[in-house]
Amino acid sequence: MSAMQGHLITVDGTSEPLDVASIQRLMESGTRFWADIEGVDDEVLALLSDTFHFHPLAIEDAEHFGQRPKIDTYDDFALLVVYGATADARLVEVHCFYTDKFLVTVHHQSCPDFSALAERIGRRPVGAGSHVMLLYRVVDTLVDGYFPVLSDLDDRIDELEDEILERPTEEQLGQLFDMKRSLISLRKVVTPQRDMFASVIGSGDSLPGMTPDAERYFRDLYDHLIRISDLVDSYRDLMSGALDTHLSTVSNRLNVVMKQLTIIATIFLPLSFLTGFFGQNFGWMVDRLNTFPVFMIVGVGLQLISVVALLLLFRKRGWLTSDGTVPSATPAKRPRSSRSGRWHLVSPRIGISPRSPGTPEPSAGP
Numbered sequence: 203m204s205a206m207q208g209h210l211i212t213v214d215g216t217s218e219p220l221d222v223a224s225i226q227r228l229m230e231s232g233t234r235f236w237a238d239i240e241g242v243d244d245e246v247l248a249l250l251s252d253t254f255h256f257h258p259l260a261i262e263d264a265e266h267f268g269q270r271p272k273i274d275t276y277d278d279f280a281l282l283v284v285y286g287a288t289a290d291a292r293l294v295e296v297h298c299f300y301t302d303k304f305l306v307t308v309h310h311q312s313c314p315d316f317s318a319l320a321e322r323i324g325r326r327p328v329g330a331g332s333h334v335m336l337l338y339r340v341v342d343t344l345v346d347g348y349f350p351v352l353s354d355l356d357d358r359i360d361e362l363e364d365e366i367l368e369r370p371t372e373e374q375l376g377q378l379f380d381m382k383r384s385l386i387s388l389r390k391v392v393t394p395q396r397d398m399f400a401s402v403i404g405s406g407d408s409l410p411g412m413t414p415d416a417e418r419y420f421r422d423l424y425d426h427l428i429r430i431s432d433l434v435d436s437y438r439d440l441m442s443g444a445l446d447t448h449l450s451t452v453s454n455r456l457n458v459v460m461k462q463l464t465i466i467a468t469i470f471l472p473l474s475f476l477t478g479f480f481g482q483n484f485g486w487m488v489d490r491l492n493t494f495p496v497f498m499i500v501g502v503g504l505q506l507i508s509v510v511a512l513l514l515l516f517r518k519r520g521w522l523t524s525d526g527t528v529p530s531a532t533p534a535k536r537p538r539s540s541r542s543g544r545w546h547l548v549s550p551r552i553g554i555s556p557r558s559p560g561t562p563e564p565s566a567g568p
Contacts, residue, residue, distance in 0.1 A: 206246065209238040209320040213336060215327035217320070222253060229253075229304070234333050236305045236323070236340070238316050242267075246308065254306060256281075256299055264297045264308050271395035273402065280409055282337075282398075285391040286344025287351045288314065291384060293391060296344060300337050302410035307340060319343045334411040338419045345423055348392070348430045352437070355381065359440050366444060370451045378448065382441050389434045396427035465516055472508035 210220040210228075212235045218224040220237065228235050239246055242264055250261050260281045263269050274281045282298040294313050299306040307316070319339060328336045358381065362374055402409060403421045412420075480487070480501060491500060516522050 206249075207240045209236070209316065211236050211320050211323055213323075213328045213333060215324045217324060222249060225249070225253060232303070234303055234336075236307070236336055238307045238320070240309060240312060242308060242310060250299070250306070250308075254299065254304075260297075260299065267295050267297075267310055269295065269297075271391055271398050273398050282341070284341050284344055285395060286313065286315065287347040287388070289347075289350060291351045291354070293387060294344070294347075296340075298337065298340065300409065302333060305333075305336050305340065313344075315343045315347055316340075334409060334413070334416045335419065337409070338416065338423070342419075342423060345426050345430070348388070351388075352430065352433050355385075355437060359437065359444065363444055363447070366448045366451060370448050370455075375445075375448055378441055378445050382438065382445075385434055385438050385441070389431070389438070392427060392431050392434055396424065396431050399424045399427060461521065465521060469509055469512055472512070473505050476505050476508065 206220045208220050210218040210224055212218070212228065212233050218228065218235070220239070225235075225237060239249075247261060247265060250256050250264065251258070256279065257276050260274065260276065260279075263281065263283070269283045271285055272281075272283050279299055279301040282300060284296050284298060286294045286296065288294060292311070294309055294311050296307050296309045296313070299308070323336075323339070328339065358377075362377060365371075366374055399420060403417055403424055480491070491497070513522070
């Protein structure tokens with residue numbers, strides 16, 4: 203068989219060619235390793251079945267992706283279905299076949315974060331004594347991929363809110379629906395994934411090689427997933443509010459246009475009445491309204507007076523502003539925080555700076 207696409211790296215950081223011969227050699231020597239396989243074809247399915255001897259049901263899940271995040275335990279291995287997010291907000295489904303001797307990850311789509319993780323393991327090996335930490339680092343890489351996606355989404359929501367207040371368009375409405383669908387897709391995988399890791403930290407025997415120290419790291423994963431789930435729900439509410447704002451703004455602007463048209467029609471109403479009244483062919487009126495001063499006062503003056511009176515009335519009531527009864531809305535000049543300062547989006551390991559020397563420890567409560 204030819205080399206497959208992906209990575210094969212041992213816990214001590216040594217990279218090997220991803221082929222059947224290298225995998226069999228590592229398995230016979232008892233060396234613990236991580237085999238990351240991109241793409242599922244007949245060759246990969248044969249490898250999972252004939253070389254690793256995984257259960258047919260687990261292989262069937264790997265053949266037909268679109269599974270729900272879950273953990274299935276078998277006699278000698280555990281199957282974890284985990285989702286991550288790439289930089290272009292694309293969900294990546296990864297099937298993790300975990301044993302106490304090796305870890306195999308299978309995914310259809312490319313995952314650039316795994317290439318970076320393989321380089322980090324080469325520089326900082328996991329260590330043979332903590333094989334479960336290899337699984338932690340793989341899942342942690344997938345989970346941390348959600349934070350940049352949510353940060354970009356947060357920026358885009360702010361921009362859309364400002365644009366909607368300035369000038370609502372149909373394009374903004376389409377963007378809101380697209381973002382809402384993306385959040386629904388995220389919620390479908392984040393919530394069950396959070397519940398899955400809650401069961402992992404609740405029963406340490408569900409994963410081979412789980413130790414109390416390793417369980418603390420998986421509890422940190424669970425905390426990240428809780429925060430991501432809360433952010434997804436919050437952003438759904440924000441976008442629902444932005445959608446309501448868009449519809450309300452469009453409706454208000456329509457009301458303003460109707461009000462302006464009504465003002466124009468109202469101005470012409472007394473003019474139509476005056477011209478119609480004095481246009482009647484009565485002898486008494488024709489005999490007496492027959493001079494130029496009378497024409498200027500009655501024929502033109504009354505119309506000008508009625509128009510000026512109406513304009514003064516509309517101005518007093520605030521109906522002659524540019525947008526109707528209220529001035530045009532302008533976005534709030536709120537300060538923009540940097541991404542490193544957003545405590546709710548940045549991972550604690552990279553968002554909290556170490557305490558400077560001389561800073562006292564926080565006091566304990568009573």
